[in-house]
Amino acid sequence: MRTFVVFDLEFTSWQGALEQDWGAPGQLREIVQxxxxxxxxxxxxxxxxxxLVRPVTxxxxxxxxxxxxxxxxxxxxxxxxxxxxxxxEFLGFCRGQSVLxxxxxxVVLGENLGxxxxxxxxxxxxxxPAHFLNIRPWLNSLAPATATSNVGRLWQVLGLPRPAAGQEHSALFDCHSLAAAIEHLCGTGATLPEGCLRRA
Known part of the structure; x- marks a missing residue:
């Protein structure tokens, strides 16, 4: 059976950090979840x-x-x-997989690893040992309405049933939202990018 991984991160943030690209002194994108x-x-x-991760800085x-x-x-x-x-532990979970x-x-993962x-x-x-891929361009091109949506709202934008318990900006819920969006698009005839499915 071939498998692939979808993942999401929540990392330290402050009011206005996104707009400033975390450019203020001392603001780092430290993973919390x-x-x-x-x-x-x-x-x-x-x-x-x-x-759940304890930030250091x-x-x-x-x-x-x-x-x-x-x-x-x-x-x-x-x-x-x-x-x-x-x-x-996470990189071990991803070993040998395509990771979307x-x-x-x-990039944030790489920063924290460094x-x-x-x-x-x-x-x-x-x-x-893992193949990381940003699936957003593929998804947005197939469903342009998602272009301005965050990952936790994809299911809503596409009119899908709520994919799991929880809320957006919770990493695992956001993964379920992304998985539901990918399944929906593939169900309408789309094909995942080459190499996404690998033997488990």
């Missing part, structure tokens, strides 16, 4: 991955971030794991 689904060819879920979450994601400081302090641990995101989340290694932390897995 990773969500991923391993999907079979029929788009059923073979496995889920979710990790900005360990205190902004009120803006908490309002956006619903992730509060107490939960991160209680359940969060060190970045190197979460990154290693709605946008360039792999910071962890610069701190002298060991990340058990790396990028090379």
């Amino acid at each position: 990773i969500g991923a689904l391993r999907l079979r060819e029929d788009f059923s879920v073979a496995e889920e991955f979710e990790a 900005n360990p205190g979450l902004s009120a803006y971030f908490t309002g956006l994601t619903g992730i509060d400081q107490d939960r991160v302090d209680r359940e969060g794991v060190p970045p190197a641990e979460a990154l290693g 995101s709605y946008g360039n989340d792999m 910071w962890a290694r610069a701190r002298g932390e060991e990340v058990k897995s790396g990028f090379l």
